[in-house]
Amino acid sequence: MSNSALPATLVGSKRRVRARHWRHSNLAGYLFISPWLIGYLLFALMPILASLMLSFTNYDVLGHNILRGDWDFVGLDNFEKMFYHDYRYWKSVKATLNYVVFAVPLRLMFALAVAMLLNTKRHGVYFYRAAYYTPSVVGGSVAVALMWREIFQRDGLVNNILGTEIYWFGNPDYAMWVLVTLAVWQFGSPMLVFLAGLRQIPQDMYEAASIDGANFFQRFWRITIPLLTPIIFFNLVMQTINGFQQFTQAFIVTGGRPLDRTLLYPLYVYNRGFVSFQMGYASAMAWVLLVTIAFFTLILFASSRLWVYYQGDEGKS
Amino acid sequence: MKSAKGLILTLILMVALVAPAASAISAQENIELHITWWGSQNRHDRTIAVIDMFHEQNPNIEVVYEFSSWGDYWTLLTTKASGENLPDIMQQDYAFLKEWQSRDLLAPLDPFIADGTLDVSGVSDVVLGTGKIGDELYGLPLGTNSQAILIDVQAFEKAGIELPAPDWTWADFEEISLALHEKLGIWGFGGPLSDEALWKSLYMGYGTWAFNPEGTAIGYEDDQPLVDYFDMILRLIDAEAIPSAEQWAEYADLGPEGNPLVTGQSVMGYWWSNQIVAITKAAGEGREFKLWHLPRPEGGQPQNYIKPSQFFSVTTQAKHPKEAAMFINFFVNNMEASDALGTERGVPVVAAVREHLAPALSPIDIETFDFLARVEADGSPVPPPDPAGWAEIRDNIYAPQFVDPVLYGEISPAEGAAMLREEANLILARNK
Numbered sequence: 001m002s003n004s005a006l007p008a009t010l011v012g013s014k015r016r017v018r019a020r021h022w023r024h025s026n027l028a029g030y031l032f033i034s035p036w037l038i039g040y041l042l043f044a045l046m047p048i049l050a051s052l053m054l055s056f057t058n059y060d061v062l063g064h065n066i067l068r069g070d071w072d073f074v075g076l077d078n079f080e081k082m083f084y085h086d087y088r089y090w091k092s093v094k095a096t097l098n099y100v101v102f103a104v105p106l107r108l109m110f111a112l113a114v115a116m117l118l119n120t121k122r123h124g125v126y127f128y129r130a131a132y133y134t135p136s137v138v139g140g141s142v143a144v145a146l147m148w149r150e151i152f153q154r155d156g157l158v159n160n161i162l163g164t165e166i167y168w169f170g171n172p173d174y175a176m177w178v179l180v181t182l183a184v185w186q187f188g189s190p191m192l193v194f195l196a197g198l199r200q201i202p203q204d205m206y207e208a209a210s211i212d213g214a215n216f217f218q219r220f221w222r223i224t225i226p227l228l229t230p231i232i233f234f235n236l237v238m239q240t241i242n243g244f245q246q247f248t249q250a251f252i253v254t255g256g257r258p259l260d261r262t263l264l265y266p267l268y269v270y271n272r273g274f275v276s277f278q279m280g281y282a283s284a285m286a287w288v289l290l291v292t293i294a295f296f297t298l299i300l301f302a303s304s305r306l307w308v309y310y311q312g313d314e315g316k317s
Numbered sequence: 318m319k320s321a322k323g324l325i326l327t328l329i330l331m332v333a334l335v336a337p338a339a340s341a342i343s344a345q346e347n348i349e350l351h352i353t354w355w356g357s358q359n360r361h362d363r364t365i366a367v368i369d370m371f372h373e374q375n376p377n378i379e380v381v382y383e384f385s386s387w388g389d390y391w392t393l394l395t396t397k398a399s400g401e402n403l404p405d406i407m408q409q410d411y412a413f414l415k416e417w418q419s420r421d422l423l424a425p426l427d428p429f430i431a432d433g434t435l436d437v438s439g440v441s442d443v444v445l446g447t448g449k450i451g452d453e454l455y456g457l458p459l460g461t462n463s464q465a466i467l468i469d470v471q472a473f474e475k476a477g478i479e480l481p482a483p484d485w486t487w488a489d490f491e492e493i494s495l496a497l498h499e500k501l502g503i504w505g506f507g508g509p510l511s512d513e514a515l516w517k518s519l520y521m522g523y524g525t526w527a528f529n530p531e532g533t534a535i536g537y538e539d540d541q542p543l544v545d546y547f548d549m550i551l552r553l554i555d556a557e558a559i560p561s562a563e564q565w566a567e568y569a570d571l572g573p574e575g576n577p578l579v580t581g582q583s584v585m586g587y588w589w590s591n592q593i594v595a596i597t598k599a600a601g602e603g604r605e606f607k608l609w610h611l612p613r614p615e616g617g618q619p620q621n622y623i624k625p626s627q628f629f630s631v632t633t634q635a636k637h638p639k640e641a642a643m644f645i646n647f648f649v650n651n652m653e654a655s656d657a658l659g660t661e662r663g664v665p666v667v668a669a670v671r672e673h674l675a676p677a678l679s680p681i682d683i684e685t686f687d688f689l690a691r692v693e694a695d696g697s698p699v700p701p702p703d704p705a706g707w708a709e710i711r712d713n714i715y716a717p718q719f720v721d722p723v724l725y726g727e728i729s730p731a732e733g734a735a736m737l738r739e740e741a742n743l744i745l746a747r748n749k
Binding site for chain 2: 061154169171172259278
């Protein structure tokens with residue numbers, strides 16, 4: 001900058017300087033978050049909005065350029081077809097509800113049981129905490145799903161242990177249990193949250209109860225569970241959302257068979273979108289799923305008033 | 318500030334100036350030819366060997382290839398199509414040729430035949446016709462195969478049952494399957510009799526096809542043959558002469574190695590003829606398999622036809638269509654290339670290539686060649702390519718709404734067949 005410009009700057013009001021300073025610091029802030037921001041706008045928000053638009057079209061990928069617009073708006077046709085003319089749609093809804101109703105509570109119970117086991121002061125407990133968390137780290141992966149296929153095969157581990165000859169993948173009544181047990185086995189992340197919650201419960205409560213003669217079950221039902229309800233609530237919401245979105249396991253382990261009994265909703269969305277290439281229809285299905293998940297989450301939140309107990313909340317209500 | 322802006326501007330200008338110049342230079346000297354195919358590792362190795370040979374003879378053409386399994390292939394290529402970056406050459410399948418052509422994604426090969434780039438004089442009219450839509454050639458067949466019943470010859474001997482007649486009927490099939498099961502205690506037939514390709518060729522036995530020639534509706538009037546066929550399947554399941562749907566689920570996704578025919582749990586199986594190579598290899602030394610015609614209806618036509626196993630097509634998004642045609646020509650006509658390819662893509666379509674390969678053929682190759690010769694002598698005419706919407710009928714209707722509910726006993730074959738007709742017609746009506 002030249003010297004002659006200096007006085008002009010000095011003459012300018014303090015306010016302008018401050019405004020410029022504000023703008024500068026904001027700019028720096030935006031620059032710092034720009035990698036995330038660009039990623040979010042480009043790879044999350046834009047596709048989300050695009051899929052909302054696509055759900056009202058008959059866009060089918062093959063030979064149609066989405067930007068050139070050689071597809072038609074079909075109004076609510078996709079939704080009408082879904083609800084009234086798609087036999088498999090309701091089968092997949094049924095399979096998904098079936099899955100969520102069994103997999104989520106079972107996983108939470110199992111996670112809580114393991115968390116209580118690991119919430120003891122024993123030698124090597126840190127090692128076990130890490131070890132028991134591992135299945136969840138690798139749980140969503142293809143390798144584990146393939147392993148699950150192996151152990152549920154006719155001459156696999158499960159039939160050997162049970163001494164049965166069950167066709168787990170072919171029997172319409174049993175196939176879902178293959179997926180549910182896999183979900184239960186991936187208890188790691190709710191387990192960690194439970195563990196953190198358990199460590200928050202003051203030990204003196206248990207001591208007091210013990211002195212009063214409460215046995216293990218009484219302590220569990222009267223102290224642990226009530227004080228843990230906020231954690232249970234958090235886990236229930238997260239796991240329910242997660243349960244509606246399961247894809248990998250169904251895709252690899254059962255492929256939706258037999259009789260579409262394990263055709264989890266996201267798998268059907270994938271089949272419509274990437275096997276039949278009916279992107280418009282698949283987008284419509286995905287948005288219905290979003291609304292459904294929001295609906296169930298709201299119900300859970302509404303119900304929380306009845307059963308979730310926040311410590312130190314008493315004074316408010 | 319100013320200098321930074323200037324620098325960026327200069328950079329942009331430089332890139333803008335250099336970029337087209339660079340591509341112009343390379344277009345004169347070197348070009349990149351893109352090609353995609355699906356298949357097994359064996360196919361990848363053989364195809365890449367041919368690509369290397371082609372590059373040696375045409376050093377200015379760099380062939381860039383991409384391959385995948387069958388399942389991923391169509392997702393990959395469909396995505397490429399919508400992004401308008403299809404390769405110059407794509408391997409195509411009879412089931413999708415028409416759909417892709419109808420969306421203007423495939424270029425006719427006739428101009429290249431006319432100007433001598435592509436020589437198809439060694440290919441028979443019947444085989445070449447399978448790549449034609451209307452009068453124009455949209456895909457050059459690379460090999461031929463046919464549906465077959467694979468027979469374990471030694472197991473037949475062990476059971477003391479004579480090998481079936483070449484023109485056996487479905488009644489014979491049922492009887493033989495039951496007899497084999499009774500004698501040996503294993504499945505007489507261990508395969509998917511409900512396969513969609515068998516539904517389509519079932520009606521070939523009655524002189525028609527699953528779809529009408531225009532591809533706008535189901536091609537048969539009478540559901541009864543389909544109902545009878547599934548009644549037979551249910552009878553065989555009841556007699557435990559074939560695996561039930563529940564049992565078959567264990568085998569459906571296993572490769573040849575786990576197939577009941579290979580593991581000795583069944584005497585017969587259903588395969589495409591070129592797959593005898595994989596079956597024999599998986600079964601190991603000392604086993605003997607033979608290819609047999611599909612059974613046919615009593616007094617009906619043969620249910621076999623010569624099917625192109627796959628095609629090479631030039632896409633409309635190709636940047637170098639002429640060179641693409643050159644490569645295809647090399648691929649099917651060059652003898653060295655044929656040596657590398659063998660019969661992996663089915664029996665080669667060019668007569669001279671077949672003669673060239675003849676002396677070095679293995680017994681299995683000879684069985685395959687013989688079988689296709691038998692089908693050519695006793696086969697039905699090649700049906701038209703599958704209509705647009707076929708994939709949807711197969712994935713969303715035939716398997717989940719017809720086959721599974723019937724085999725698991727939720728609906729009767731008659732109910733299923735009526736539903737199949739109605740639902741399939743809804744989809745096919747869009748082609749009108």
